[in-house]
Amino acid sequence: MCLAIPAKVLSIEQMSAVVDMGGVRREVSLMLTPETAVGDYVLLHCGYAIQRLDEDEALETLRIMQDSGLLEESR
Amino acid sequence: MKYVTEFRSSDLAKGLLERIHATSRRRIRLMEFCGGHTVTVFRYGIRKVLPDSIEMVSGPGCPVCVTANSDLDRAIALARLPRVTIATFGDMFKVPGSRGSLQEAHAEGADVRMVYSPLDALRISRENRDRMVIFLGIGFETTAPTVAASVLQAEQEGLENYFVLSMHKICPPALRALADSGEVRLNGLICPGHVSAITGSQAWVPFAKDYGLPCVVSGFEPLDVLQTVWMLVKQIEEGRSEAEIAYRRGVTFEGNTHARRVMAEVFETCEADWRGFGKIPGSGLKLSARFERFDAQEVFDVDPGPAVESVGCQCGAVLRGVVSPPECPLFRKMCTPEDPVGPCMVSSEGSCSTWYQFGGDLES
Numbered sequence: 001m002c003l004a005i006p007a008k009v010l011s012i013e014q015m016s017a018v019v020d021m022g023g024v025r026r027e028v029s030l031m032l033t034p035e036t037a038v039g040d041y042v043l044l045h046c047g048y049a050i051q052r053l054d055e056d057e058a059l060e061t062l063r064i065m066q067d068s069g070l071l072e073e074s075r
Numbered sequence: 076m077k078y079v080t081e082f083r084s085s086d087l088a089k090g091l092l093e094r095i096h097a098t099s100r101r102r103i104r105l106m107e108f109c110g111g112h113t114v115t116v117f118r119y120g121i122r123k124v125l126p127d128s129i130e131m132v133s134g135p136g137c138p139v140c141v142t143a144n145s146d147l148d149r150a151i152a153l154a155r156l157p158r159v160t161i162a163t164f165g166d167m168f169k170v171p172g173s174r175g176s177l178q179e180a181h182a183e184g185a186d187v188r189m190v191y192s193p194l195d196a197l198r199i200s201r202e203n204r205d206r207m208v209i210f211l212g213i214g215f216e217t218t219a220p221t222v223a224a225s226v227l228q229a230e231q232e233g234l235e236n237y238f239v240l241s242m243h244k245i246c247p248p249a250l251r252a253l254a255d256s257g258e259v260r261l262n263g264l265i266c267p268g269h270v271s272a273i274t275g276s277q278a279w280v281p282f283a284k285d286y287g288l289p290c291v292v293s294g295f296e297p298l299d300v301l302q303t304v305w306m307l308v309k310q311i312e313e314g315r316s317e318a319e320i321a322y323r324r325g326v327t328f329e330g331n332t333h334a335r336r337v338m339a340e341v342f343e344t345c346e347a348d349w350r351g352f353g354k355i356p357g358s359g360l361k362l363s364a365r366f367e368r369f370d371a372q373e374v375f376d377v378d379p380g381p382a383v384e385s386v387g388c389q390c391g392a393v394l395r396g397v398v399s400p401p402e403c404p405l406f407r408k409m410c411t412p413e414d415p416v417g418p419c420m421v422s423s424e425g426s427c428s429t430w431y432q433f434g435g436d437l438e439s
């Protein structure tokens with residue numbers, strides 16, 4: 001129920017946005033994330049964007065995971 | 076960056092697993108608070124690849140499952156009123172209350188419609204002005220802001236036939252009840268990712284500090300859960316107890332303050348009845364006085380009758396993490412997703428349904 005899916009914001013008109021969810025387009029509300037900009041990825045829950053996704057943090061997380069693997073291999 | 080496939084890489088999973096195996100010494104028990112995490116753990120076979128020293132238990136983080144029969148009965152009684160349309164998330168449809176389910180009420184002529192969003196319920200209200208549309212507000216901090224936003228929108232539009240039966244709950248008081256009971260010994264908590272997107276990781280700081288319970292907020296892809304387990308193992312082995320975030324792309328310390336403002340504008344906290352826990356003060360959300368006219372509880376007078384629990388169902392104990400689904404004598408025998416006895420077998424993130432679906436009865 002607390003499922004939220006990443007979606008890319010394609011266009012914004014007032015408080016609603018058209019997003020792309022893995023090829024499917026949907027209209028969603030930005031009432032909970034008014035600072036969203038076109039091109040952002042958002043977490044979509046029940047027709048609302050509930051948070052913007054942070055690409056730098058995502059890349060950093062993947063880098064940390066990668067390092068953890070490499071550390072093991074070089075041991 | 077697609078934010079999905081990247082977090083399913085088996086190479087990275089291997090690295091994380093090696094790290095977990097190399098670091099884990101103590102025998103520990105970790106709880107997935109959120110039913111969504113239980114699904115990830117089972118779908119990707121994570122239990123099987125973790126060291127034997129790590130035991131995983133599921134917690135109360137399934138909103139449909141923790142909804143008490145008294146609340147379900149009220150929803151079903153409302154559905155039976157003339158000129159009423161119930162709009163609900165699909166997960167609620169088959170959940171048995173004390174005397175039947177919404178599905179049965181529907182079969183007997185009640186107008187019950189499954190929706191994906193409160194926005195759909197608003198649309199139904201607009202298109203059916205002669206009917207009173209009641210949205211069943213189920214869900215934690217993740218969902219409550221969306222329902223709050225729908226109420227604000229209804230107010231703005233002057234929609235007079237939109238109502239909410241709020242059965243919303245917030246997570247920290249339930250976790251506190253769980254920790255205070257001392258019924259299950261926990262060494263670490265996998266904190267709910269999308270609840271935390273709203274509350275921020277700050278919500279878990281008191282548990283790390285006051286209860287000495289290491290907390291890590293996790294996303295829902297397999298790598299997220301593995302990274303979370305690794306971070307918890309590190310905290311435990313190093314003797315630390317902090318509220319950390321593994322799910323940094325979606326969760327901050329602060330959370331979504333704007334969404335919390337919307338939620339606080341529409342709702343105020345109240346006592347709520349949790350399956351498995353009973354009444355917990357300050358753990359529920361009801362519409363505040365300004366929005367009373369949208370509050371189905373205030374507007375409609377129904378007598379749902381006394382709440383009765385299904386005989387033999389162990390959902391309460393399952394939700395507290397003290398019984399695992401296969402330990403319930405009804406599991407797979409009397410109780411299946413097609414013919415569920417308790418809500419934990421109905422909800423797509425209920426523990427019993429997850430164990431059933433992914434063959435979890437083969438493990439213990």
Ligand code: SF4
Nearest residue numbers: 389390403410417427
């Ligand atoms: S298996 Fe069925 S009866 Fe047993 S606890 Fe789960 S939902 Fe309840």
